[in-house]
Amino acid sequence: MxxxxxxxxxxxxxxxFNSSAKDGYxxxxxxxxxxxxxxxxxxxxLLNGVYFFGENPTYEVIRNELKQAGDGMLNxxxxxxxxxxxxxxLLLGSREQMxxxxxxxxxxxxxxxxxxxxxxxxxxxxxxxxxxxxxNRPVGILYGVYDWLKSIQSNTFNKGTQHSDSPKIKIRxxxxxxxxxxxxxxxxxxxxxxxxxxxxxxxxxxxIEYARANASIGINAVSLTNVNANARILTTDFMKKxxxxxxxxxxxxxxxxxxxxxxxxxxxxxxxxADPLDPEVIAFWKKKTDEMYSFIPDFGGxxxxxxxxxxxxxxxxxxxxxxxANMLADALAPHRGILIWRAFVYSHEIDEDRHKQxxxxxxxxxGKFRENVIIQVKNGAIDFQPREPFHPLFGAVxxxxxxxxxxxxxxxxxxxxxxxxxxxxxxxxxxSRTFRPTPNSTVAGIIDGSDSKQNLTxxxxxxxxxxxxxxxxxxxxxxxxxxxxxxxxxxxxxxKEIAEEWIKLTFGQNQEILSTIEEIMLESHEAAVNxxxxxxxxxxxxxxxxxxxxxxxxxxxxxxxxxxxxxxDEEGIGFDxxxxxxSALSQYASQIAARWSDPNQIxxxxxxxxxxxxxxxxxxxxxxxxxxxxxxxxKGVKTARKMKSDWExxxxxxxxxxxxxxxxxxxxxxxxxxxWRNACLLYFQTFSKRPFPQEIEQPEGxxxxxxxxxxxxxxxxxxQW
Ligand code: BDP
Numbered sequence: 001m002x003x004x005x006x007x008x009x010x011x012x013x014x015x016x017f018n019s020s021a022k023d024g025y026x027x028x029x030x031x032x033x034x035x036x037x038x039x040x041x042x043x044x045x046l047l048n049g050v051y052f053f054g055e056n057p058t059y060e061v062i063r064n065e066l067k068q069a070g071d072g073m074l075n076x077x078x079x080x081x082x083x084x085x086x087x088x089x090l091l092l093g094s095r096e097q098m099x100x101x102x103x104x105x106x107x108x109x110x111x112x113x114x115x116x117x118x119x120x121x122x123x124x125x126x127x128x129x130x131x132x133x134x135x136n137r138p139v140g141i142l143y144g145v146y147d148w149l150k151s152i153q154s155n156t157f158n159k160g161t162q163h164s165d166s167p168k169i170k171i172r173x174x175x176x177x178x179x180x181x182x183x184x185x186x187x188x189x190x191x192x193x194x195x196x197x198x199x200x201x202x203x204x205x206x207x208i209e210y211a212r213a214n215a216s217i218g219i220n221a222v223s224l225t226n227v228n229a230n231a232r233i234l235t236t237d238f239m240k241k242x243x244x245x246x247x248x249x250x251x252x253x254x255x256x257x258x259x260x261x262x263x264x265x266x267x268x269x270x271x272x273x274a275d276p277l278d279p280e281v282i283a284f285w286k287k288k289t290d291e292m293y294s295f296i297p298d299f300g301g302x303x304x305x306x307x308x309x310x311x312x313x314x315x316x317x318x319x320x321x322x323x324x325a326n327m328l329a330d331a332l333a334p335h336r337g338i339l340i341w342r343a344f345v346y347s348h349e350i351d352e353d354r355h356k357q358x359x360x361x362x363x364x365x366x367g368k369f370r371e372n373v374i375i376q377v378k379n380g381a382i383d384f385q386p387r388e389p390f391h392p393l394f395g396a397v398x399x400x401x402x403x404x405x406x407x408x409x410x411x412x413x414x415x416x417x418x419x420x421x422x423x424x425x426x427x428x429x430x431x432s433r434t435f436r437p438t439p440n441s442t443v444a445g446i447i448d449g450s451d452s453k454q455n456l457t458x459x460x461x462x463x464x465x466x467x468x469x470x471x472x473x474x475x476x477x478x479x480x481x482x483x484x485x486x487x488x489x490x491x492x493x494x495x496k497e498i499a500e501e502w503i504k505l506t507f508g509q510n511q512e513i514l515s516t517i518e519e520i521m522l523e524s525h526e527a528a529v530n531x532x533x534x535x536x537x538x539x540x541x542x543x544x545x546x547x548x549x550x551x552x553x554x555x556x557x558x559x560x561x562x563x564x565x566x567x568x569d570e571e572g573i574g575f576d577x578x579x580x581x582x583s584a585l586s587q588y589a590s591q592i593a594a595r596w597s598d599p600n601q602i603x604x605x606x607x608x609x610x611x612x613x614x615x616x617x618x619x620x621x622x623x624x625x626x627x628x629x630x631x632x633x634x635k636g637v638k639t640a641r642k643m644k645s646d647w648e649x650x651x652x653x654x655x656x657x658x659x660x661x662x663x664x665x666x667x668x669x670x671x672x673x674x675x676w677r678n679a680c681l682l683y684f685q686t687f688s689k690r691p692f693p694q695e696i697e698q699p700e701g702x703x704x705x706x707x708x709x710x711x712x713x714x715x716x717x718x719x720q721w
Contacts, residue, residue, distance in 0.1 A: 022655040024470025027213050027478055028505035031072025031153065040074055042159060043152060046090040046131055047078035053093025057251035058138035062092060062145050065212070069149050091123065091132040092141055098134055101125045110134055113166040116220070116253070118144030121162025131159055139220070139253030140166075146216040154504035165490075168448040171338070171374075171403070171458040172488035173221035173257070174214065175303065176465070180233065185226050186409050186546075186716045188416035189466030189473035194224055199241035207248050210465070215252040217485025222249070223257040223460075227305035227342065231264035234288055243295040255300035257340070260328060262304065263312035264288070275317035276327035289331040301338035302328055303376070308345040321345070321361060322368040329370040339370070340403065340458065343377040343393055348557045353575075353582035354564075355381040359392050367399035374401040374458050379429045381584070382565075384412055384462075385538040386529045387425065389596075389606050392587035394443045395434030403458025404430075404447045408480050410464065411546055413528055415716070416473030418669045419643065419662070420528045421521035423483035423495030430491045435589035444491040459488040475662055478506070479521065496522060513653055520643045527643065529605075531636025531673040535629060536574065536609035539565040540680065545714035548672065549679040552707055566608070568687045572615050572625070574608030585610055604628075615688045627693045629684065633677040634696035640666075640673040679706035 034040040047070050052059045063080065070078045081087040091098065095110045101123060102110070110119045118135040133144040147165065151157040177185040178192035193206050214222070224242065225233050232238060246256040265271040265284040275281055292299050306313025306324055314324030321341060329339040346357040362375060369375070380388025384407040394402060406426055413420045430444040438451060445451030447459060461484040464472045472478050483498045499521045500514065507513050532549070533540060540562040542550035553562040567575055577584035578597045585593045596602040599611045604619060617625040644666040651659055678699040681692065683706075692698055 022657045024472075024475050024478065024658065024661075025209075027209075027471065028150075028482055028502060029068075029212060029216060030505065031069050031149075032508060033075070034073045034152070036155075039152070039155070039157075044074055044076060046159075047074070047076065049087050049089035050078050050080050051082070051085060051088035051091050052080070053091070053097035056138050058142050058253070059092070061212075061215075061251045062142055065145060065149070069152075073152065085125075086128065089130060091130045091134075092145070093132075093134060094138065094141065095134055095136050098132070101132075102134070109164065110136060113140065113164055116140050116143060116218070117164065117166025118147065119162065119164040120144050120148055121164075122160055138251075139215075142215055142253060143218060150216075150501070150505060154501065155509055167218055167489045168450075168491060169457045169459050169488055171221050171300075171456075171460075172219050172485065173223065173458060173460040174219055174408075174463045174465075174484075175223045175227065175405070175460050176463045177226045177228075177409070178224065178463075179226050180230050180238075184466055184716065185228060186407075186411040186462070187464075187466050188409065188715050189464060189468040189471060189477065191467045193465060193467055194245070196238070196241055200244040203244065203248065206467075207245060211249050211252040211254055213471075213481075214254055214485065217482055218489040219485045220253050221255050221257060221300050223259060223300075223303045223340075225259045227259050227303065228309070228311060229259035229261035229305070231261040231267040233258050234260065234264055234292070235268055236291065239292055239295045246296040246299065250298065255298055256296060257300035257303055257338075258292075260302035260304050261312065262306045262314070262324065273317065274312060276314050276319050276324045277317070282327055282330075285328055285331040289335065289337070293335045293337075299335065299337060301332050301340065301372075303340040303342070304328065305342045305344065307347070308342070313345075320365060322365045325373050326368075326370045329373045333370070333372050337372065338456070339373045340376050340460070341369075341373060342405070343375050343391075344383075344405070346559065348559045353577065353584050354559045355577060355584040356582065356587060359396055359587045362393060362400070363396050365400070366397040369400055371401075372456070374403045374456055376403045376405045376458065376460055378405045378407075379426070382538060386413055386525075386533045387536075387605060388429075388538065389609060390429050390432040390434065390443050392584070394432075394446050395436035395441060395589060396587065398437060398452075401454045401456045401458075402446060402452070403460060404443070405460045405462070406484060407462040408464045408477075408484050409462050409716075410477070410480070411716070412532075412541060413525075414669065414672065415547060416464075416477060417665055417672060418528065419474060419476040419520065419666060420524045421476065421483070421495070421499060422480045422525065423487065423498050424522060424525045426483070426487055427493075427495045430487065433592075435591045439591075448491055459484075459491070461488070470661075474665055475658060476521070478502075507654065510653060513650055516646050516650055520646050523639055524643060527636050527639035527673070529636070530632045531640065531676045534632030534636070535604060535625075536606045536611075537566055537629075538609060542711065545711055545717050547711050547714045548709070549676045549683075549706070551680050551683045567612055568684055570687055570689070572613045572617065573629075573684065573687070574612040575610070576612040577610045581612065615690060623693075624690075626688045626690045630681055630692050630696055633681055633699075637670070637673045637677050637697070640670045644670055675706070679703070682706070 066078045070076050115137050118140045120133045123130045123132045135141040180196050182191040184192050195204055263274045265274045265281045269284040271280055305311045307315045325341040332339055343358045346354045377391050377393050381391050432443050434441045441451040449457050464477050479502045482502045486493055486498045499518050503514050503517045540551040542548045543553045551562045558564045596610055613625055615626040619628045678701045681699040682703040
């Protein structure tokens with residue numbers, strides 16, 4: 001259909017069906033009507049007799065959720081029966097509260113599920129049959145309720161069987177890079193949802209929707225502010241504002257964290273130094289932290305970016321990261337607070353491959369951090385590139401708590417114009433074998449403590465949420481938020497399982513919709529890697545806004561240029577990180593270093609990350625490196641086009657609003673993929689001086705034209721204030 005007609009139809013459809021507009025606002029908590037009559041009557045029966053053991057704010061949240069679910073799925077309101085167990089069908093309560101009803105086996109099983117786990121299943125008591133959802137704490141029951149509602153929405157609920165689950169990682173956290181003026185660093189979905197100006201008086205209903213969405217996927221921690229921090233967030237006025245959010249989120253099991261600017265003692269404390277060993281500085285942080293807990297008694301703690309990209313830190317005073325982190329950790333410890341210190345540290349003043357700098361800083365400090373410190377490590381050593389090998393810090397330290405940092409917002413992966421499902425990338429990292437501390441260790445095993453034995457465990461994701469009506473800009477950005485929550489809960493889940501869950505909750509049960517969208521999602525990450533940075537290329541995007549290709553970026557700080565990373569010349573291309581180059585490979589376990597040092601053994605997807613190779617180096621296909629680079633770029637474009645045509649095959653089955661939204665963005669994605677391919681290949685050809693292989697579509701355009709493009713209004717850039 002041609003575009004104007006399509007848009008007309010869309011607006012017509014929206015006017016008629018306005019009340020059920022599919023604008024993405026409801027996320028995966030859509031609660032669409034149940035069509036199957038017997039399933040509907042089963043749910044109707046359970047909701048007609050909901051019994052809570054006791055009262056607490058989380059049960060209030062559950063009550064509201066059941067009302068919304070009943071309303072959406074059955075057009076009915078649940079009946080809550082209090083004090084009348086005999087009138088109940090659905091029981092909700094803690095193991096302790098329900099101990100009388102539970103057999104010993106069930107009790108022990110639930111106890112093992114820890115603080116956040118749940119058990120749900122059939123129970124028989126005094127001859128009557130019930131369905132029960134039980135946890136050790138109210139929040140466990142909340143998670144059980146969400147899981148149960150999801151099973152109904154995705155048509156997998158079976159009243160006769162029991163199911164239990166518990167998270168493998170303790171702190172499952174969103175990091176907002178939100179500034180106090182509501183701009184969002186690397187945010188592509190509008191402004192920050194935190195309306196600091198109107199807080200504490202005005203509570204935006206979005207705060208509640210946000211908390212529901214997070215709780216429904218197990219997220220239990222949020223850091224509200226940008227890691228490039230503003231000290232003002234630690235002033236009394238802002239604490240009062242943050243308190244409102246913390247109070248709202250508490251019944252959902254979510255704790256609030258804030259970013260702490262290392263120089264805050266000077267900026268808001270009137271001191272002349274921020275030296276972590278200075279008694280006045282220590283007293284400042286202690287007092288500040290005590291004050292914070294007077295407002296937010298369960299405040300989670302601080303997240304700190306120090307001595308990186310111009311942020312202040314302990315190095316200014318000749319102190320190391322452990323001295324900086326421990327001082328803050330000591331202020332938090334009496335309140336059981338956690339200090340999260342980022343390992344994303346590098347400096348252009350140090351003459352060392354950026355890849356190596358975090359390990360150089362943190363390995364010597366192993367064992368020196370307090371127990372309540374977690375070092376938050378990005379998945380790779382450079383910076384959330386479309387594909388990175390896992391960060392060599394995973395496995396390199398024995399006595400340090402390490403947490404994972406993923407980026408949900410798609411800074412380097414198409415921002416909000418591209419459909420790129422990130423779960424396969426995260427899965428690849430989590431499943432990577434580190435060979436340390438044990439030969440079978442994986443990244444997942446280190447961060448969940450099973451291999452590392454660490455008790456304090458964390459997975460953080462840089463949020464992609466903003467004020468856009470659909471929260472994430474691109475509808476499929478929601479899938480990345482969802483996938484992050486699911487993988488933080490269980491880092492061993494496959495991206496396929498997660499995609500299926502999300503599709504069913506978002507688009508319903510139709511098999512063709514499911515299989516088509518699943519294929520689109522599962523091929524999308526590899527496609528993006530192919531048309532952006534195939535075979536281990538990295539950091540060749542546009543300067544500053546990071547939008548689109550910029551392999552020619554040079555000048556200024558070397559480690560912010562593309563030339564630093566691809567090192568293309570007439571001989572070849574790639575970054576030699578073997579022993580003949582920067583030796584970054586030596587930071588990995590010897591089994592990895594040995595295999596990856598050999599260009600014929602390293603997985604080809606990482607080839608140019610670690611090797612500088614001649615243009616006619618032969619790959620396993622028998623083709624030359626140059627030809628393979630060209631073929632990968634071309635393949636990426638073709639997959640993007642296929643994603644679009646597959647999506648279009650669903651036109652008659654998807655509501656026009658979401659169909660058109662995604663379709664328009666896929667058209668942009670195809671153009672952007674072509675742009676990446678053309679610009680990169682034309683640029684690299686100036687060095688390779690070789691023709692493009694016959695079988696690919698010949699890159700068109702003029703390199704100077706691509707170089708001349710500028711994007712002064714690109715979103716998400718760091719504000720200059
Ligand atoms: C980079 C972003 C930058 C962030 C930085 C970080 O470009 O805006 O401040 O990461 O993680 O990816 O601190």
